[in-house]
Amino acid sequence: MNNFQIKTFEQYQQVYKRSVEDPEGFWGDIASTFTWRKKWNTTLEWNFEEPDVKWFKGGKLNITENCLDRHLKTRGNKLALIWEPNDPKERFVRFTYRELHERVCQFANVLKKNGVQKGDRVCIYMPMIPELAFAVLACARIGAIHSVIFAGFSAVAMADRINDAGAKMVLTSDGLNRGSKQIPVKRVVDEALESCPSVEKVIVVERLGWAVNMVEGRDVWYHDEVQGVSKECPAEEMDAEDMLFILYTSGSTGKPKGVVHTCGGYMVYAQYTFMNVFQYEESDVYWCTADIGWITGHTYLLYGPLLSGATTLMFEGVPTYPDMGRFWQVCDKFGVSIFYTAPTAIRSLMSGDIDDVLSYSLDSLKVLGSVGEPINEEAWHWYHTHVGKERCPLVDTWWQTETGGIMISSLANVTPTKPAHAAFPLPGIQPILVNSDGTEITENEVEGHLCMKFPWPGIIRTTYGDHERCRLSYFSTYKGLYFTGDGAKRDENGLYRIIGRVDDVINVSGHRFGTAEIEEAINHNQHVVESAVVGYPHDLKGQGIYAFVICKEKPEREDYLRAEIIETVVEKIGKIAKPDKIQIVSGLPKTRSGKIMRRILRKVAEGDTSNLGDTTTLLDPDVVDEIKAGAL
Ligand code: WT7
Numbered sequence: 309m310n311n312f313q314i315k316t317f318e319q320y321q322q323v324y325k326r327s328v329e330d331p332e333g334f335w336g337d338i339a340s341t342f343t344w345r346k347k348w349n350t351t352l353e354w355n356f357e358e359p360d361v362k363w364f365k366g367g368k369l370n371i372t373e374n375c376l377d378r379h380l381k382t383r384g385n386k387l388a389l390i391w392e393p394n395d396p397k398e399r400f401v402r403f404t405y406r407e408l409h410e411r412v413c414q415f416a417n418v419l420k421k422n423g424v425q426k427g428d429r430v431c432i433y434m435p436m437i438p439e440l441a442f443a444v445l446a447c448a449r450i451g452a453i454h455s456v457i458f459a460g461f462s463a464v465a466m467a468d469r470i471n472d473a474g475a476k477m478v479l480t481s482d483g484l485n486r487g488s489k490q491i492p493v494k495r496v497v498d499e500a501l502e503s504c505p506s507v508e509k510v511i512v513v514e515r516l517g518w519a520v521n522m523v524e525g526r527d528v529w530y531h532d533e534v535q536g537v538s539k540e541c542p543a544e545e546m547d548a549e550d551m552l553f554i555l556y557t558s559g560s561t562g563k564p565k566g567v568v569h570t571c572g573g574y575m576v577y578a579q580y581t582f583m584n585v586f587q588y589e590e591s592d593v594y595w596c597t598a599d600i601g602w603i604t605g606h607t608y609l610l611y612g613p614l615l616s617g618a619t620t621l622m623f624e625g626v627p628t629y630p631d632m633g634r635f636w637q638v639c640d641k642f643g644v645s646i647f648y649t650a651p652t653a654i655r656s657l658m659s660g661d662i663d664d665v666l667s668y669s670l671d672s673l674k675v676l677g678s679v680g681e682p683i684n685e686e687a688w689h690w691y692h693t694h695v696g697k698e699r700c701p702l703v704d705t706w707w708q709t710e711t712g713g714i715m716i717s718s719l720a721n722v723t724p725t726k727p728a729h730a731a732f733p734l735p736g737i738q739p740i741l742v743n744s745d746g747t748e749i750t751e752n753e754v755e756g757h758l759c760m761k762f763p764w765p766g767i768i769r770t771t772y773g774d775h776e777r778c779r780l781s782y783f784s785t786y787k788g789l790y791f792t793g794d795g796a797k798r799d800e801n802g803l804y805r806i807i808g809r810v811d812d813v814i815n816v817s818g819h820r821f822g823t824a825e826i827e828e829a830i831n832h833n834q835h836v837v838e839s840a841v842v843g844y845p846h847d848l849k850g851q852g853i854y855a856f857v858i859c860k861e862k863p864e865r866e867d868y869l870r871a872e873i874i875e876t877v878v879e880k881i882g883k884i885a886k887p888d889k890i891q892i893v894s895g896l897p898k899t900r901s902g903k904i905m906r907r908i909l910r911k912v913a914e915g916d917t918s919n920l921g922d923t924t925t926l927l928d929p930d931v932v933d934e935i936k937a938g939a940l
Pocket residue numbers: 557603604678679680681682683704705706707708709710730792793794806807808809815818819820
């Protein structure tokens with residue numbers, strides 16, 4: 309199974325070359341190492357106009373047979389999942405591949421018993437507990453399409469996603485632990501379901517032992533349902549291009565869209581990238597700190613590691629509880645050898661006492677990873693020096709919900725790393741930089757919009773229920789190309805450095821929000837007439853949220869109003885989208901055609917008002933002076 313792991317830089321160059329010259333042969337060889345019920349007929353059919361991308365057409369498989377069943381013979385007693393609870397005093401739990409297989413099959417049978425069939429959409433709104441992992445895989449086992457919603461989203465945000473997907477069932481828990489706090493998860497679900505007619509059943513996993521409201525005929529406890537249920541469940545045979553899951557993510561316009569990934573290509577891409585980027589070896593203990601509610605948790609906490617037969621660690625808590633050393637304590641406790649986290653976590657831990665890291669040995673670590681946003685050089689060096697002891701390669705992995713897996717990254721110990729650079733594209737990935745008019749920039753030491761000119765197996769297939777939106781969002785900006793929404797630089801040696809979004813998407817602590825989405829939430833507040841949101845550099849979060857707000861009348865107490873606006877955003881989206889700064893203004897800088905000049909607002913938010921550029925086309929240039937004067 310290991311024969312597609314690249315071991316030297318020369319080999320990387322050869323493999324890369326082949327992957328471009330003969331992509332079908334390249335991916336076909338990798339795909340052949342998986343368990344298929346029936347081999348595919350055509351390796352790839354594609355066009356980026358519609359778009360229409362099909363990998364391994366005619367192939368039949370089930371991803372959970374590849375994650376679980378195929379390991380039972382040789383790895384049945386190997387640890388598949390280690391679960392570390394929020395409270396270090398609570399006992400951790402471990403599952404071997406055999407045990408995980410049983411739990412997943414049992415959960416799958418519970419789903420079936422409650423009416424879930426192949427093709428049904430199941431919404432999962434759960435904390436980071438083992439049942440979340442079982443639930444995701446159980447859906448895949450029976451061909452139900454999982455749509456995991458991060459348990460920090462509000463009831464309104466959940467309802468939007470449930471309704472968009474037409475989910476039939478919700479899987480949730482009574483409550484969740486987050487550091488010193490406990491949050492009543494089921495109550496949020498109940499509120500959401502007031503406006504979700506498609507949901508017939510709710511299965512509730514007990515985590516806190518809280519008494520919760522159970523709706524007769526709709527809600528059942530998992531621990532009741534699982535009584536006497538078989539631990540065997542044959543896997544549903546899926547077509548390579550059947551949907552595996554939907555995951556909602558924000559774009560520059562409108563409501564979040566449901567990114568769709570399919571069974572065959574996603575599987576091949578998840579394992580290939582996992583094994584190569586982290587240079588995974590059989591004895592590794594691997595820890596990805598992402599929540600399963602995000603794509604990183606899907607691909608690199610669950611699917612990628614399990615496909616590879618790895619031991620994957622799942623952590624319920626937060627990096628700062630009970631103290632700033634928690635991550636490192638957990639690394640030592642389980643002998644973690646590969647550690648994958650986000651720059652925002654590193655930056656928050658950097659601000660603590662250095663002894664919180666230095667008091668742990670971290671001897672087991674071999675490889676470090678970073679994901680979700682650009683990692684600044686200071687954070688890169690801190691992570692590399694104090695965590696990796698300058699011994700562990702640090703791979704900066706660039707990718708997106710839409711790409712399914714890592715696209716540009718060093719391969720640990722194999723290809724060069726450079727601080728703040730994602731470096732080289734993975735085999736099979738053909739990035740290009742284009743000018744704003746779409747012409748390709750071929751030389752090095754340049755900057756441009758990052759696009760892909762050829763499909764890879766993990767590419768987004770559609771946006772759920774609205775294929776045109778997929779086309780418009782990713783395939784229409786530059787003809788014949790997939791547009792990432794990111795700007796990037798290529799250095800003199802061809803290494804890529806991701807600069808950040810060039811569209812109206814902001815990245816707050818590695819979480820994506822559309823500015824339009826936050827504006828829409830703010831505008832729901834009864835006092836608000838109009839708003840404009842921009843991102844600005846933030847020491848901990850990468851980007852902070854800066855909102856300019858026009859009110860119906862001048863508020864008596866601005867602080868009250870601000871608190872109320874924040875409340876509205878929390879209600880519509882969730883705490884993670886809270887604006888950091890709210891400036892009350894009497895007008896916004898608009899062109900004569902009514903378009904907000906965000907360029908000016910961004911400058912003000914950055915605190916750089918020395919050169920605002922040309923403001924002569926503004927309808928009311930005076931408003932700029934007011935905004936400058938009131939900047940926060
Ligand atoms: C956006 C995708 C990929 C999983 C987590 C985020 C930014 C992601 C990096 C990186 C610089 C990065 C990009 C991208 N991003 N990784 N290593 N360096 N920027 O997934 O929520 O879909 O967001 O995150 O701007 O477009 P996502």
